[in-house]
Amino acid sequence: MSRAPEFGPDHWSRRWVVAVAVLLILIVTGLALADLLGGSRAAWVPLLATVPALAATAGGPRTVLCAGLFAGALGVALGLHHGAPGRVLGTTLVSLAVVTLACGLTTVLGGRRERVLEAVRSVAEAAQHALLQPVPSTVGPFQVAVRYSAAAAEARIGGDLYALVPTPHGVRMIVGDVRGKGLPAVGMAALVVGVFREAAHDEPDLLDVVARIERSLARNLGPDDFVTAVVAGHPRPGELEVVNCGHAPPLLVRDSEVIPVEPEQPAPPLGLRALSGETPGLHVLPFTDGDQLLLYTDGVTEARDHDRAFYPLAEGLARHVCDDPARTVTALHGELLHHVGGHLHDDAALLLLRKPLPAGQNAPAPAAPRGAGRVTSVSA
Structure with missing residues (x-):
């Protein structure tokens, strides 16, 4: 199972610190050699200011202060070596002190902003766990895996939604996409x-669950807002019920074949039923041992x-499907990131x-080789 490499912010921060340290060593060594080997006695003076400036991009105030002191000491040593007048040495030291002070203040302010951003990230992460609660690897009779990525990486949450809950009426799930982005979309996704979580427990009929969501949205949506969604349930062994409200069709994996589950009765997105007058239909889907169903949002297929x-x-799912949903979803997500750069x-x-x-019973191979699997457009 192939997977595109993923690097987090800490990885790139460490690499940047190393790169800056190497660059500082090269600059200082180059200046000293150029001066000692007979270069211009004044050419190196302005370049010493780059030492604290570069240090500010990779360290804190102490790092900047140490870099400024080192640059000042180097400037004085080289100036004395050439017998530079005291006025020149004084000007050099004052210039370096001003640059070091400015860079130090910049790192202090940047550190404060970073702490504020980290606090915002923590709040966003807590909001994500409240809105999109973690899904265990096993729910009822099913193995489950979820992967979610917000376009605004620092926000951690967005307008896509999912939920999967065990209920007295069987395991039920929803995957949806709110029109728009930003806080309004997050608020609508939370609604x-x-x-869904309340209705999934209360309503025996899956269509009544959808109707509850529709009524709630009708009271809260704006005139141009809507939510596409797929709501599914497992009311009895061997079957899944699927209600598609203007959403991308789920992908059924059966015997290494990937089959789009097209709705038998197309329905408008949630929030638009009053305008169209159409009601969603219930699609009963055979779902037996070894079958898999992938629900997703258009952020995946439109990447x-x-x-x-x-x-x-569909082709990616055929390549990466295996008997471990977590591995399959991780491979799909890695390939998706690689696809978009x-x-x-x-x-x-x-x-x-x-x-x-x-x-x-014998399980399928851990992972299908690249190019394996078939994709068909025939409805399940």
């Missing part, structure tokens, strides 16, 4: 998830590479459900 080509999710421009969610084989 949908909250109503483009530098040639503006969309990410081929490392940064998604829209929120993206993946939720993979698998009905494991009974104990004693």
Whole structure:
């Protein structure tokens, strides 16, 4: 199972610190050698200011102060070596002191902003766990894996939503996408998830769950707002119920074949039923041992590479599907990031459900080789 490498902020920070340290050593060594080997006695003076300036990009106030003191000492030593007048040495030291002070203040202010940003990240992470609660690897009779990425990486949350809950009426789940971005989209996603969790427990009929969400949105949505969603449930062994409200069709994996689950009765997104007058239909889908179902948002299928080509999710799923949903979703997410060059421009969610084989039956290979698997457009 191939996977594109992922590097976090700490990784790149460490590499930047090392690069700056090497660059500082090269600058100081080059200045000293150029001066001692007979270069111009004044050419190196302005370049000494780069030492504290570069140190400010990779360290704190103490690092900047040490770099400034070292640059000043080097300037004085080279000046004395050439017998420079005291006025020149004084000017050099004053210039370095001003640059060091300015860079030190910059790092202090930057540190404060970083602490504020870290606090905001912590709040955003807490909000994410409240809105998009972690999903265990096993829910009821299913293996489950979820991967979520917000387009605004520092925000941690966005307008895509998912939830999976065990209820007296079987395991039920939703994956959806709120129109728009920013705080309004996050608030609407929270509303949908909250109503779904309550209705999933209260309503025996999955269509009534969808109707509860629709009524709530009708009271809270603006005239141009809507939510696309797929709501699914497992009311009895061997079956899944699927209600698609204007969302991308889930992908069913059965016998190494990837099948888009197209809605038998197309329905408008949630929040637009009053305008269209159409009601969603219930699609009963056979779902037996070894079957898998992938629900996702359009941030995955509409992700483009530098040639503006969309990410081929069905083909990617056929390449990476295995008997471990977590490995499959991780491989898909890594390949998606590689496809777009490392940064998604829209929120993206993946939720993979698998009905494991009974104990004693042979499981499929750990991972399908690249190019394996088939994709068909025939409805399930």
